[in-house]
Amino acid sequence: MRNPLSERTVGLKPSGIRKFFDIVSEMDDAISLGVGEPDFDTPWHIRDEGIYSLEKGRTFYTSNAGLKELKEEIVRYLDRRFGIRYDAGQEVLVTVGGSEAIDIALRAMLNPGEEVLIPQPSYVSYEPCTILADGVPVIINLKAENEFRLTAAELREAITEKTKVLILPFPNNPTGAIMERKDLEAIAEVIREHDIFVISDEIYGELTYNGGHVSIVNIPGMQERTVLINGLSKSHAMTGWRLGYACGPAQIVAQMLKIHQYAIMCAPTTSQYAAVDALKNGDEDVSQMREAYNQRRRYLLHAFRQMGLECFEPYGAFYVFPSIQEFGMTSEAFAERFLAEEKVAVVPGTAFGESGEGFVRISYAYSLENLKLAIGKLEQFVEKLRRERRK
């Protein structure tokens, strides 16, 4: 029999998290700090709206780009929260989570051989999605000394004449890094100068802790060359609903819509009705969850300071990214030993790119009680490693 498989797909690296997941799921009593989704249930009024839509029998396809009502609500929300204006008719596409939006944006924009700049550490799907879209991923290794922000110099250095798209993953998973207005202005200049495009993944945009989130779209001249990706997964604790959206120039959105229509048809109808309610009536929920995350964030940073663990102060998402370089071991070895000896799961920084080496991702999408338990164990473990080092 012939080989039934695509070489390109077979060639994709398996996700670095997978291996860890397999070990952790074997352990019943492990405490996990490895989760990349909110611990809150979707607010009840949103779930109720989803249930109501089912009761009313709204179980059919919606139009490909999504419910008109939802697109209008998205436009109102982006304006209200971030001061960004889009046309609901031409510039908005409702997708199956932010993940689908990343995939189809890349497929809509890339020609074979064109380069995509991917700052890392970052979410795991940018690189494989680029490869699947015939693009060439070019990694920009972000640095701890810059608090894992992307600098104009780093960007400029990575650009070639084949560069087409920059992926901008801020607020960042796994580092918790954000880009402030001045940071965005600096890179925007380089972007305009070299005439490249941006896919800005702002799925954590509601979760920033030093003032409001600034989008690259807020920077003059950037909206016409940016596909903005967002969704309700992180902001409204709706990961399982699979509901995201992309906004951008009508020309790009029209091509994304074509792929979406053939591959997906439309985002889940129940989720779309629930999302209308989430965006209309959910601002207070979002702000309560943000406050809870912020308290946990402060708790963790304080605990790290107490135990002398080096960590820059992250202002976004729900992750902290402490350095484990003092222990002289790889992130993976650290995470594996921590799990084996203390039964606590953290994710090695290298799962998000080589530049994550020397760091681990700790999620604070957990109750304080859970975090306290885990931090107690981390302290024990860190002490143990330090004793070993002194010998």
Place this chain on the structure above:
Amino acid sequence: MREQILAIIEKNSRIDLKELAVLLGVEELDIVNELAAMEAEGIICGYHTLIDWEKTSIDKVTALIEVRVTPQRGQGFDNIAERIYKYPEVTAVYLISGAYDLLVTLDGKNLRDISRFVSDKLSTMDYVLSTATHFILKKYKDHGTILTKKYEDTREKVSP
């Protein structure tokens, strides 16, 4: 800061003040001062414990009593409310809009306790026109806390 302190201690009045200061990113001394001020101003009225008596061996019955009264000139409902809330077995008295005037919650050991209070004391008071007593059969949720189910983390243990 007050709003944030209150939101936290309303759920957990036993929180360590050092920890509360860390969570809110302020100094412990500021927390101590704010709490003292709010106690003095009567904003914080107590630090009670939420108990699910069902799970103990202690017998306890709770009733909600709707009371219709004739308001008094110059006093409104305050006087009659005071005569009711002075009974220690009365746990809450609210002035209510709508079909009746006062909502009284009452704790007793058993049904007899409650009915004795209603028939001997409450309904014989001057100005009380009528009462309607409702016994609580099961508490699902109290003070914002769900009593019948525990939170369970059903997420995948590791995800990107």
